[in-house]
Amino acid sequence: MTDFVLHGIPGSPYVRTVALTLEEKDLNWRLAAVPMGGHRTPEYRAIHPFHKIPTLDHGDFRLYETIAILRYLDSMADAPALVPGDARSVARMDQVISITACYVAPRISGALSFPRRVGPMIGMAVDEEALAAAIEPAAETLEEVARLLGDQPFLAGDAITLADLMLAPHISFLPEFEEGRQLLAPHANIDAWITRMETRPGMVATTWERMNAMAAARETVAA
The missing domain is CATH 3.40.30.10 (Glutaredoxin)
Known part of the structure; x- marks a missing residue:
């Protein structure tokens, strides 16, 4: 191929x-x-x-x-297969993909991870007021992700799907800075999911x- x-x-x-x-x-x-x-x-x-x-x-x-x-x-x-075989799991996968693009990307990656983790590496000044204002919407978004994940190993059930691969690169930055660690603290299931994802050869x-x-x-x- x-x-x-x-x-x-x-x-x-x-x-x-x-x-x-x-x-x-x-x-x-x-x-x-x-x-x-x-x-x-x-x-x-x-x-x-x-x-x-x-x-x-x-x-x-x-x-x-x-x-x-x-x-x-x-x-x-x-x-x-990275797309589930049943309709409800496919719908959940698509829902999480959409949540990632519409809410996680702007509220977490754009508003927190980039300015805190990436910006300083390329000489950008950190706007602390903007970061502080981003915490509440980021927490709201992460709370919903935690609810959808529940006690499942992956976001659409027992097997990894495109939803996990879409979300992981956005969420994996959170343990690397203080605000991210604070956001993760109430959500042991997301923290465990990040650890589970980080061990996969593709993430490495x-x-x-x-x-x-x-x-x-x-x-x-x-x-």
């Missing part, structure tokens, strides 16, 4: 979601790293007309929009450090 090429910024939760899915499906892929801010350039617009990440190439087929990419990748190999293979190393290796070869 033709290798997959993933265009995106290392460290982006959305890029990592696609990388995780490629790893879970044991598909051959490589990272075409986009530098921080590089998705806003005219060159990248030729890849994605709306300047978003990620974009996936599979031979002469180009696809963007994360959920479409995940569904496509799941169809590329029968096992492991797609850490920020590993993705940056992939990008550096490609640059060395190109040079």
Whole structure:
């Protein structure tokens, strides 16, 4: 099968979601790293007309929009199936995917994880007032995720699905900074789920450090 090429910024939760899915499906892929801010350039617009990440190439087929990419990748190999076989589990999976995109991404990743964890690494000043204001909506969002997870091992039941792969890159930053740890404190089930996800080979293979190393290796070869 033709290798997959993933265009995106290392460290982006959305890029990592696609990388995780490629790893879970044991598909051959490589990272075409986009530098921080590089998705806003005219060159990248030729890849994605709306300047978003990620974009996936599979031979002469180009696809963007994360959920479409995940569904496509799941169809590329029968096992492991990342979409459940029953209607209610599929509905729960789709619900969590939507919650991640609509609420977790802006309220947690955008409002807390990026400014606290990523921003200082690229020279951005931390707006403490904005961070403080983000705590309540982030807590509200995490409370609902905890309710939906309940005592299940994964978000749609006993087996990992695209919902887990969509959410994990957003939530996995929380233990790395104080506000995140405080948000997790009331939710032992989410904390255990993060630990469960972090042990998966795909999560190990797609850490920020590993993705940056992939990008550096490609640059060395190109040079």
